[in-house]
Structure formats: structure tokens, C-alpha cells
Amino acid sequence: MxxxxxxxxxxxxxxxxxxxxxxxxxxxxxxxxxxxxxxAVEPTGAAPREDAEYVVLTSKTGVELAAEAGWDPGEASVCAIGEATAEALEDAGYSVDLVPEEYSSTGLVDALADDAAGTRVEVARSDHGSDVLTDGLEDAGAYVHETVLYRLVRxxxxxxxxxxxxxxxxxxxxxxxxxxxxxxxxxxxxxxxxxxxxxxxxxxxxxxxxxxxxxxxxxxxxxxxxxxxxxxxxxxxxxxxxxxxxxxxx
Structure with a gap:
């Protein structure tokens, strides 16, 4: 046959x-x-800021680079977009406080919208992150800072x-x-x-x-x-x- x-x-x-x-x-x-x-990943050497009330990680790569840089979230609530990011955080010894039901920038904005007003939110990700996340959090009243942990090149x-x-x-x-x-x-x-x-x-x-x-x-x-x-x-x-x-x- x-x-x-x-x-x-x-x-x-x-x-x-x-x-x-x-x-x-x-x-x-x-x-x-x-x-x-x-x-291909080109690390910038930066680490997430440590003075925010919420810190958002969007990828496994970002988590690994933050951990390598010795990042300490302190009392911040740690948010992960997607289960893979959440698992990477837990594997690196971090607690995960929020994973939105919808694994997207829009999903995270929706999850934080009611609590974001007046808070400092750190978004740590690649240089190709969507404006939907940062703009949406700012529209919800948050003070948003973005740290580019790595660049994505071809x-x-x-x-x-x-x-x-x-x-x-x-x-x-x-x-x-x-x-x-x-x-x-x-x-x-x-x-x-x-x-x-x-x-x-x-x-x-x-x-x-x-x-x-x-x-x-x-x-x-x-x-x-x-x-x-x-x-x-x-x-x-x-x-x-x-x-x-x-x-x-x-």
C-alpha cells in the first residue's frame, strides 16, 4: 500500500x-x-521598574530576561498575558497575581480597568508591543511606564x-x-x-x-x-x- x-x-x-x-x-x-x-531576540539589558503597583509581563522571553537582571517586584501585583508567561514567572520564583481570561492586550486592559485609575503600571516587553495595552491602561486612568526588555529582529x-x-x-x-x-x-x-x-x-x-x-x-x-x-x-x-x-x- x-x-x-x-x-x-x-x-x-x-x-x-x-x-x-x-x-x-x-x-x-x-x-x-x-x-x-x-x-531573533536582542536583549537591551534593561529591567522592569520596581516602583509600580502593577507590573505587566507579556512573554516568556521577557520573564527570563527580567529574572536574569535580578528584577524584584516587591509589593507590586504581577500580571501575565497568557499561561506560558505565567508559567515562566512561576518557574522563575515569582508569584502571579493576574492572568486575564482573554490572553491579549485587550483582555488585560479589561481585567485592570476598574482598578487602574491613579496607579503606576509598569509594562515590560519587546520593542514591538501593541499600543492597545499602554493606550488602554492610560485611558483607564493609570500612569503607564514601558520598559523595552528586548528587540525582535529578523x-x-x-x-x-x-x-x-x-x-x-x-x-x-x-x-x-x-x-x-x-x-x-x-x-x-x-x-x-x-x-x-x-x-x-x-x-x-x-x-x-x-x-x-x-x-x-x-x-x-x-x-x-x-x-x-x-x-x-x-x-x-x-x-x-x-x-x-x-x-x-x-
């Missing part, structure tokens, strides 16, 4: 343990992973997936942030395959981890087929593979 070919699925996580975990997951789902890191080697998409050799692509979409398209530009890569994505299954990522993709002409209910890579991968498999095996 002839073995069915496997789905070729691209993803764009940083080249660290997150890539290893994604490869393992996609292989367990019966797909051939195509790791194409679109993000690795020079990025772009294999753009060429595969341009050649029609991708079955699915998993975008985990608006910036991964932007960097994918920039890599395609660098390789002079942008139009063909977008066409290739539109013939494949495209997954976006949340609504902001979906909007960024669709504004660039990339149709999004899958947005998981939870902003979680495992859910994104599983939903995209499930969506791609019926078409692929026709």
Missing part, C-alpha cells in the same frame, strides 16, 4: 526550545515541519519557507504574531518572490494565532483559514493540520 505524502508545515518561532517543541508536536501530528525562524537566514510557498511546496503556515507575518513578507521581498509566496500561501492553509495576527496577514493579501479559540501554538498547529489534511489527501 502506497504511503500518503506528509503535510509540509512551516512555522516561524525563534530558534530555541520553542522550535524543538514545535518540531516534536508537528511530527506527532503526522506533518513534516519546516522551521524558519523569523524572530535573522539573516530567514526565508526558506517563502521560497517553498512561492514554488507551491507548502501545505500550511503557522503565524504566531503580526511580526512573523511582516518578517516573512520581508524575507520574500529580499528573495524577489513576494507575489509568488503570497499566492502560494493562499493555496495553502494559513493559521494565525489571534485576531491581530490575522488582520496583519489579511491586510497584506494573505487569506487566513484558521484562528484557534485559544491563543496557543499547540491549538494553532492542531487546527491547521486538521484543516489542511482533507484537501491534501483528496
Amino acid at each position: 502506497r504511503e500518503e505524502p506528509r503535510l509540509r508545515v512551516a512555522f516561524f518561532r525563534p530558534d530555541d526550545e520553542r522550535t524543538d517543541e514545535a518540531v516534536e508536536l508537528l511530527e506527532s501530528l503526522g506533518a513534516d515541519p519546516v522551521p524558519d525562524p523569523m524572530l 535573522p539573516e537566514s530567514a526565508g526558506e519557507s517563502a521560497e517553498l510557498a512561492a514554488d507551491g511546496d507548502l501545505d500550511a503556515a503557522l503565524f504566531t504574531s503580526s511580526l512573523t507575518v511582516t518578517h516573512f513578507l520581508a524575507a520574500a521581498d529580499d528573495r524577489d518572490v513576494r507575489d509568488a509566496a503570497v499566492a502560494g500561501l493562499n493555496d495553502a492553509v494559513v493559521g494565525a494565532i489571534g485576531e491581530p495576527t490575522r488582520r496583519t496577514a489579511e491586510d497584506a493579501g494573505v487569506a487566513v483559514d484558521v484562528v484557534p479559540e485559544a491563543a496557543d501554538f499547540d491549538a494553532l498547529a492542531a487546527d491547521a493540520v486538521e484543516e489542511a489534511a482533507p484537501t491534501y489527501h483528496e
Whole structure:
């Protein structure tokens, strides 16, 4: 009996343990992973301020850098966007006081809105954080300070997936942030395959981890087929593979 070919699925996580975990997951789902890191971390050496009443961390990377810098939250309430960030805080020995039900900037603003007025809120994150968080907290009456813990840059080697998409050799692509979409398209530009890569994505299954990522993709002409209910890579991968498999095996 002839073995069915496997789905070729691209993803764009940083080249660290997150890539290893994604490869393992996609292989367990019966797909051939195509790791194409679109993000590399450049730490700034900064640490969150220690004089705030609320401190907001938005990523596992930010938590790790804050811990390396010896950050002490003192009496501040520590807020995490998403379970992965909360777990990283707990692993680093910090208490987590708030995780919004909706894992997004809007979710956190909604969770703090009633208590934020007149308080100092420290937001510690990357240089590509959404204004939705800081503007929303300021609109709620908070005094907001933002500390950039790290910059997110595009690795020079990025772009294999753009060429595969341009050649029609991708079955699915998993975008985990608006910036991964932007960097994918920039890599395609660098390789002079942008139009063909977008066409290739539109013939494949495209997954976006949340609504902001979906909007960024669709504004660039990339149709999004899958947005998981939870902003979680495992859910994104599983939903995209499930969506791609019926078409692929026709």
C-alpha cells in the first residue's frame, strides 16, 4: 500500500526550545515541519521598574530576561498575558497575581480597568508591543511606564519557507504574531518572490494565532483559514493540520 505524502508545515518561532517543541508536536501530528525562524531576540539589558503597583509581563522571553537582571517586584501585583508567561514567572520564583481570561492586550486592559485609575503600571516587553495595552491602561486612568526588555529582529537566514510557498511546496503556515507575518513578507521581498509566496500561501492553509495576527496577514493579501479559540501554538498547529489534511489527501 502506497504511503500518503506528509503535510509540509512551516512555522516561524525563534530558534530555541520553542522550535524543538514545535518540531516534536508537528511530527506527532503526522506533518513534516519546516522551521524558519523569523524572530531573533536582542536583549537591551534593561529591567522592569520596581516602583509600580502593577507590573505587566507579556512573554516568556521577557520573564527570563527580567529574572536574569535580578528584577524584584516587591509589593507590586504581577500580571501575565497568557499561561506560558505565567508559567515562566512561576518557574522563575515569582508569584502571579493576574492572568486575564482573554490572553491579549485587550483582555488585560479589561481585567485592570476598574482598578487602574491613579496607579503606576509598569509594562515590560519587546520593542514591538501593541499600543492597545499602554493606550488602554492610560485611558483607564493609570500612569503607564514601558520598559523595552528586548528587540525582535529578523535573522539573516530567514526565508526558506517563502521560497517553498512561492514554488507551491507548502501545505500550511503557522503565524504566531503580526511580526512573523511582516518578517516573512520581508524575507520574500529580499528573495524577489513576494507575489509568488503570497499566492502560494493562499493555496495553502494559513493559521494565525489571534485576531491581530490575522488582520496583519489579511491586510497584506494573505487569506487566513484558521484562528484557534485559544491563543496557543499547540491549538494553532492542531487546527491547521486538521484543516489542511482533507484537501491534501483528496
